[in-house]
Amino acid sequence: MTIPLETISEKNNVVSMIEWLASFGATVNGGVTRLLYSKAWVQAQQALKAEMKSIGLDAYFDSVGNLFGRLDGTESDGKAILTGSHIDTVVDGGKYDGAYGVIASLLAVKRLKAKYGKPKKTIEVVSLCEEEGSRFPLTFWGSRNIQGAYSLDQVRGVKDSEGVLFLDAMKEAGFPPENYQSPKRQDIERFIEVHIEQGIVLEQNKKSLGIVSHIVGQRRFTVKIVGESNHAGTTPMYFRKDAVSVASELITFLTKRAQEINPHLVATVGKIAVKPNVPNVIAGEIEFSLDIRHHQEAVLQRYCQELFAYMEEKVEKAGMTITISKWMDVKPVELNCEMNTVIQQLADANQISYQNMISGAGHDSQVFGGFCPTNLIFIPSHNGISHSPKEFTSVEDLEIGIEILSEILYKLAY
Amino acid sequence: MTIPLETISEKNNVVSMIEWLASFGATVNGGVTRLLYSKAWVQAQQALKAEMKSIGLDAYFDSVGNLFGRLDGTESDGKAILTGSHIDTVVDGGKYDGAYGVIASLLAVKRLKAKYGKPKKTIEVVSLCEEEGSRFPLTFWGSRNIQGAYSLDQVRGVKDSEGVLFLDAMKEAGFPPENYQSPKRQDIERFIEVHIEQGIVLEQNKKSLGIVSHIVGQRRFTVKIVGESNHAGTTPMYFRKDAVSVASELITFLTKRAQEINPHLVATVGKIAVKPNVPNVIAGEIEFSLDIRHHQEAVLQRYCQELFAYMEEKVEKAGMTITISKWMDVKPVELNCEMNTVIQQLADANQISYQNMISGAGHDSQVFGGFCPTNLIFIPSHNGISHSPKEFTSVEDLEIGIEILSEILYKLAY
Numbered sequence: 001m002t003i004p005l006e007t008i009s010e011k012n013n014v015v016s017m018i019e020w021l022a023s024f025g026a027t028v029n030g031g032v033t034r035l036l037y038s039k040a041w042v043q044a045q046q047a048l049k050a051e052m053k054s055i056g057l058d059a060y061f062d063s064v065g066n067l068f069g070r071l072d073g074t075e076s077d078g079k080a081i082l083t084g085s086h087i088d089t090v091v092d093g094g095k096y097d098g099a100y101g102v103i104a105s106l107l108a109v110k111r112l113k114a115k116y117g118k119p120k121k122t123i124e125v126v127s128l129c130e131e132e133g134s135r136f137p138l139t140f141w142g143s144r145n146i147q148g149a150y151s152l153d154q155v156r157g158v159k160d161s162e163g164v165l166f167l168d169a170m171k172e173a174g175f176p177p178e179n180y181q182s183p184k185r186q187d188i189e190r191f192i193e194v195h196i197e198q199g200i201v202l203e204q205n206k207k208s209l210g211i212v213s214h215i216v217g218q219r220r221f222t223v224k225i226v227g228e229s230n231h232a233g234t235t236p237m238y239f240r241k242d243a244v245s246v247a248s249e250l251i252t253f254l255t256k257r258a259q260e261i262n263p264h265l266v267a268t269v270g271k272i273a274v275k276p277n278v279p280n281v282i283a284g285e286i287e288f289s290l291d292i293r294h295h296q297e298a299v300l301q302r303y304c305q306e307l308f309a310y311m312e313e314k315v316e317k318a319g320m321t322i323t324i325s326k327w328m329d330v331k332p333v334e335l336n337c338e339m340n341t342v343i344q345q346l347a348d349a350n351q352i353s354y355q356n357m358i359s360g361a362g363h364d365s366q367v368f369g370g371f372c373p374t375n376l377i378f379i380p381s382h383n384g385i386s387h388s389p390k391e392f393t394s395v396e397d398l399e400i401g402i403e404i405l406s407e408i409l410y411k412l413a414y
Numbered sequence: 415m416t417i418p419l420e421t422i423s424e425k426n427n428v429v430s431m432i433e434w435l436a437s438f439g440a441t442v443n444g445g446v447t448r449l450l451y452s453k454a455w456v457q458a459q460q461a462l463k464a465e466m467k468s469i470g471l472d473a474y475f476d477s478v479g480n481l482f483g484r485l486d487g488t489e490s491d492g493k494a495i496l497t498g499s500h501i502d503t504v505v506d507g508g509k510y511d512g513a514y515g516v517i518a519s520l521l522a523v524k525r526l527k528a529k530y531g532k533p534k535k536t537i538e539v540v541s542l543c544e545e546e547g548s549r550f551p552l553t554f555w556g557s558r559n560i561q562g563a564y565s566l567d568q569v570r571g572v573k574d575s576e577g578v579l580f581l582d583a584m585k586e587a588g589f590p591p592e593n594y595q596s597p598k599r600q601d602i603e604r605f606i607e608v609h610i611e612q613g614i615v616l617e618q619n620k621k622s623l624g625i626v627s628h629i630v631g632q633r634r635f636t637v638k639i640v641g642e643s644n645h646a647g648t649t650p651m652y653f654r655k656d657a658v659s660v661a662s663e664l665i666t667f668l669t670k671r672a673q674e675i676n677p678h679l680v681a682t683v684g685k686i687a688v689k690p691n692v693p694n695v696i697a698g699e700i701e702f703s704l705d706i707r708h709h710q711e712a713v714l715q716r717y718c719q720e721l722f723a724y725m726e727e728k729v730e731k732a733g734m735t736i737t738i739s740k741w742m743d744v745k746p747v748e749l750n751c752e753m754n755t756v757i758q759q760l761a762d763a764n765q766i767s768y769q770n771m772i773s774g775a776g777h778d779s780q781v782f783g784g785f786c787p788t789n790l791i792f793i794p795s796h797n798g799i800s801h802s803p804k805e806f807t808s809v810e811d812l813e814i815g816i817e818i819l820s821e822i823l824y825k826l827a828y
Binding site for chain 1: 611613614632634644645646647648649651652653656658659661662663665666669672673678679680681682683685686688690692693694695696697703705707773775776798800801
């Protein structure tokens with residue numbers, strides 16, 4: 001089956017849809033702020049619900065605010081193919097992250113229905129309520145609820161930065177906690193997500209699609225080194241316990257070793273706090289974040305072991321102390337390999353350039369990958385920019401994402 | 415001449431004086447906050463003025479608030495020997511920094527006068543109004559005015575962190591700007607200051623006195639590196655322009671080179687600011703302070719040249735940009751060598767252990783050193799701690815400082 005672009009797509013349809021959705025929570029910088037359960041978020045979900053209805057889908061919310069648009073299959077076995085992404089954004093984020101995946105799923109199903117009518121298998125489009133964790137520290141609140149991995153008890157004390165209780169925000173958005181029942185789904189056969197890459201690999205390699213084999217595991221740490229604060233003029237170099245200079249050696253080492261160990265391994269020190277942080281005082285303390293990612297748990301393990309042994313030895317030798325605290329440990333996920341082979345064949349058949357790749361960012365697919373066959377497809381991000389009003393993907397690439405998703409859904413459901 | 419400790423000193427006299435002066439601006443932490451022209455500062459200067467009078471000195475303020483206690487010489491040539499230090503402190507500073515030098519001068523003159531009466535040469539004790547620059551960015555406001563290096567026009571716009579104009583604060587303290595006339599002095603023959611070391615060298619070497627040959631020159635810079643902010647997961651290591659990792663290499667290098675080039679050279683990165691400073695975002699920008707000190711201009715010059723060439727090459731090679739902005743350049747000062755030889759002889763004669771040393775911190779002597787023969791003497795700082803309520807020097811060491819100052823003044827003025 002081939003759906004030629006020009007025949008099914010109204011001109012700029014996908015771009016109009018992106019702009020339309022971005023109008024809910026539009027920022028002065030040309031970006032979008034659509035935090036979970038905020039007014040802009042409610043309006044966007046309600047508008048999407050109306051849109052789902054208008055194209056003949058059975059639209060409904062679950063009790064946490066995930067929005068589904070169901071197209072029942074003629075030969076239903078009670079299972080559904082789920083496709084979509086998330087509606088929430090970071091503060092002043094872009095128009096494409098998450099939103100594009102929801103729109104792509106909606107347009108793919110709309111076009112398939114227009115052309116071929118009802119599928120054999122049931123398809124559901126989903127606009128997941130929360131992936132980023134930008135307002136509350138509840139990354140994947142939407143998808144993890146569908147997995148049955150959350151309960152209200154876990155979120156009772158959670159507040160946003162302005163002190164608003166999570167449960168109050170939920171109620172305000174129209175999802176009163178008293179109506180909560182675990183939105184766990186056991187009828188989902190598989191999950192398919194299209195998403196912008198949020199990196200520069202596809203653009204650099206001039207590919208239209210990234211077929212994702214793995215989503216990386218992530219370990220995040222806070223490293224704290226305590227030395228001795230002292231006068232920058234009266235303390236000879238040999239006598240210092242300078243937390244900044246020893247941390248610099250560690251960061252230099254960890255960067256170099258990450259490059260050596262494996263081409264896919266990344267290690268990032270993005271946040272630094274120095275005490276007392278005064279030009280003429282030797283730093284007595286430094287705290288820095290360390291974000292380490294790879295798609296193989298064994299590589300993460302090897303790197304961390306070697307690195308932390310080196311760090312501890314180095315800091316101890318300098319007469320200082322080090323504390324390494326882990327605050328995130330997300331395991332790598334392998335996406336459905338058989339389906340990825342099918343997706344490659346569909347791309348080949350449609351003369352779409354693609355490459356296999358690893359996702360360095362987390363996605364809802366990471367959650368679904370743990371409980372059903374899941375696939376994730378990337379389209380290019382211009383200059384690799386994401387989480388910024390500068391996010392951009394060309395209309396051609398946006399359409400190719402919808403095309404491949406349509407092909408996949410046709411193959412699976414028709 | 416020898417002044418035996420037990421005969422001239424009332425028990426704990428110097429300690430009582432230290433505690434008495436520290437009561438003006440005492441903090442809950444046991445430290446002192448006595449900022450220029452604050453209430454605590456005014457009360458302390460007024461109390462010192464009364465004390466000067468009570469021991470028979472001719473006490474007066476100049477128009478910026480430097481307090482002098484003059485003891486006219488019987489064979490005056492119109493010149494005066496000036497001795498003292500500063501009254502202001504950092505926020506929550508110690509009881510000894512500056513204050514001890516004022517008290518030591520006062521007690522030395524008091525004891526000399528009690529024992530020997532009037533000197534031949536005129537001696538003036540000085541409580542300088544401002545050295546730290548903690549409230550207003552006007553380090554050495556006191557001593558530089560005596561040197562004639564300031565005018566009111568230079569300070570008209572200056573405000574403290576609460577928005578109070580410098581000139582308003584001056585007026586409030588009893589020094590109305592309309593009464594200002596340059597307090598430049600041309601009758602000062604020499605300046606002698608005793609001060610706590612604010613470092614650990616004397617204590618480590620078990621010496622009671624440090625005879626200072628030089629005060630270091632200081633160059634301070636802000637180094638800014640601009641790379642590219644990017645996603646910590648989706649940006650491969652080889653593609654990064656990570657400002658933190660390149661800065662770490664530079665800091666590692668500059669620390670190592672400072673150690674290699676000269677044992678007296680110190681280089682400190684005390685302050686760091688990262689942008690956007692988020693754990694999962696590669697830093698697009700870093701700004702760090704760089705404080706470099708040595709007592710020889712040539713060494714400073716050589717180190718800076720080599721370092722900055724290295725930095726620029728390294729950063730350019732990494733595809734980033736670097737800006738190095740100098741915001742302080744204080745030249746090294748050599749203290750009076752002949753007098754230092756005399757001080758050594760006096761210490762030997764009085765069996766006081768001493769060592770020659772370099773001051774890594776700035777002092778009022780640095781200003782006076784530029785326009786008259788000047789000497790600076792250190793006494794130990796327990797654990798090298800300064801600018802902290804934990805500043806401490808034993809009564810024995812405090813008395814030795816007074817003893818050597820008395821010996822010097824006796825030699826010069828009697």
